[in-house]
Amino acid sequence: MNHAVLALGASVSMHVGWNLIARRAPQDSWPLWWALLGHLLLFAPWGWWSLWQEAQASPLLCALAAMSALANAIYFIALAQAYERAPISLVYPMVRSSPLLIALWGQLFLGQTLGAGTWLGLGVSGLGLVVMALSTLGSAGAGASALDQAAVRKALPWALLAMLSTSVYSLSDKAATAYLPSTGALLGYVSLSYLCAFAALSLRLKRRTGAWRPPRRLPWRLCGLGALCIGWAYVLVVHAMRQMPAAEVVGYTNAGIVIATLVGMLVFGERFRWPVRLGGALLISAGLALMAR
Template sequence: MTPLVAAAVLIAALTHASWNAIAHNIPDKLVAFTLIGGGAAGIGAVLACFTPVPAAAAWPYLVVSGVVHVAYKLLLMRSFQLGDFGQMYPIARGTAPLVVTVAAAAFVGESLDAWQATGVAVASAGLVGLALWGIRGSGTTSRAEPGAEPRATPHWPALLAALATGLSIAAYTVVDGVGVRNADSTLGYIAWLMILEGAVIPAYALWIRRGPLLPELRRHAGLGLLGAVLAMFAYGLVLWAQTRAALAPVSALRESSIIVGAAIGTVFFKERFGGPRMVAAGLMVVGIGLMLHAG
């Protein structure tokens, strides 16, 4: 992993956490993901007019990725409905690196040296620790009063939704890592992926809500479309990085976004960070350092 690729992935981590925070901040999550998905599909349609169509070998991966991305957004929407941003976002992101490492070794033929394997393991342990401390649960929601002390008792529906989100992240990371390498055009692959997966949730929302949805879309349009731009930019950087570095280190470094997510949860959503999360965050930083030492 070159310094340029590492920098691109770190920028992607920052922008990814930002668009997720925007989605979490919009009270009606269906409205949030309608705006973000629809905006990304529109941007993808414009981009597709100026980029080569992906090679035929990439299309099976594009179709599968589109389906997985829709499942990912539905699961992410559900986890944001159930839990605090500073908890759900780390869990969702933190489960992916180890799964990607195993899948990349099994299906793509990538191997890790001792430094990389240790780095990915330590970083993932930090991510999981950061995520699991302080999941709050009370009936149908795990969201507590701002600044409340975290508890160690998980709210299982929220936890399961976030873990399932993480598995979907791992799945589309591997699928897209292979697909973009077969596309002959990174930008073309990005454009068509945004078109395929971005239009589904808006179509569903319009079907079930119709009239009542439109005023909410207008109210949050500016924020939602900003989220769409950030989402497309973040994933575009990741796909570009996957054409120039191994999937597992890219996936692990990308998950540094959970530090940004935890900070956003503390500063903007007034969610308590706490000492155990600081220790877990430190573990993650050490793991990333080991991983980059190998690169």
């Protein structure tokens, strides 16, 4: 369990680091595209070699890898579509509400049983994520402006699709860990998913801009940091799933949203509706504490 906790802590740190990188990068540079490209160039070759040499090859592993790859591609496309219709601060907390869905699928299909405290913690954290998402609106709930309501209506189907995709690849990743004996094999498995996601993003880029490369290049230093953070954060999450249920692992990674929110308010001066956002962060933290009991 200690290894899983350390892996989750490192993953959350990398996830926060990536979000800070993406926040400061020009959006027309398509930072996610560059980060995925960097991962595929720097880390995927070793991972694929390890996967070929060390994984316990079976038709089931191939099916799980294909399921994760397809779900990751759908996730990235759905997330991008949602971001075009509503702010990231509204969409991302909605997407990160997936642990409750993962817990339900895990119980139905994998026979995973969670304690009452874990279910309660997932519910409280989910409520905190909803509060944080609604804090973006001009006025939460029924008093939201017509523009806010229109943004929610347009973005909601894509955000729900991204959340569903997260639940799918999380469960297939959990099941695949039984066939992946080493960190290198895990890296290769994750890199297959990222290759599929990169291909999907490249097709979307071509459709949007008419070119296969973003209009602006992300600085190489940021590209390298992004490749390190986005790739290894995922590997560490799957590694933690060796010892913990998938819903718990994904639930704990939402600590990154709390940290990113606090950094935004304290470092970048993001004070818009800060009492509501802080309340959402406290609810998420309370949910995580309940899960850890």
